Amino acid sequence: xxxxHYMPPSLKIDSxxxxxxxxxxxxQRDQIDAKIAEIRRQIGGQPPQASAAEGEAxxxxxxxxxxxxxxxxxxxxxxxxxKNAKEAPAPxxxxxLSAAGRERIIEATKKRWADVRAKKAAAEKTARKPAVTKRxxxxxxxxxxxxxxxxxxxxxx
Numbered sequence: 001x002x003x004x005h006y007m008p009p010s011l012k013i014d015s016x017x018x019x020x021x022x023x024x025x026x027x028q029r030d031q032i033d034a035k036i037a038e039i040r041r042q043i044g045g046q047p048p049q050a051s052a053a054e055g056e057a058x059x060x061x062x063x064x065x066x067x068x069x070x071x072x073x074x075x076x077x078x079x080x081x082x083k084n085a086k087e088a089p090a091p092x093x094x095x096x097l098s099a100a101g102r103e104r105i106i107e108a109t110k111k112r113w114a115d116v117r118a119k120k121a122a123a124e125k126t127a128r129k130p131a132v133t134k135r136x137x138x139x140x141x142x143x144x145x146x147x148x149x150x151x152x153x154x155x156x157x
Contacts, residue, residue: 063071097105
């Protein structure tokens with residue numbers, strides 16, 4: 001952004017002053033461009049491209065019919081290689097289970113189910129034990145209560 005300088009009213013801006021300012025700024029721009037080019041050269045960047053003069057349209061690149069055919073053929077070749085690369089890997093061979101391996105699996109499964117059934121039978125067996133019935137509970141209570149009642153009767157008399 002350009003800075004605006006205050007000019008005393010006694011100085012009039014005419015074309016010669018403006019031309020001198022333009023020359024000075026162009027000189028500064030050339031120095032800056034040279035420094036940029038030097039830095040790019042040191043870091044290995046691309047060389048500065050010559051800018052088209054103001055007012056000139058950049059030249060358009062024209063490719064002939066033969067060149068377009070060569071480019072199209074090269075592109076078709078690239079697409080064909082890409083397509084073949086995707087189709088190339090065949091699916092992995094399906095694994096087969098051997099007869100001995102199948103027998104081991106069957107035996108292990110039978111053993112696991114036998115363990116499950118044994119645990120279930122043991123759980124049912126413990127659940128089948130007869131719980132104390134109401135009648136048995138009354139009998140045991142009556143036997144235990146009778147001597148206590150007799151003892152109470154004797155102690156009060």
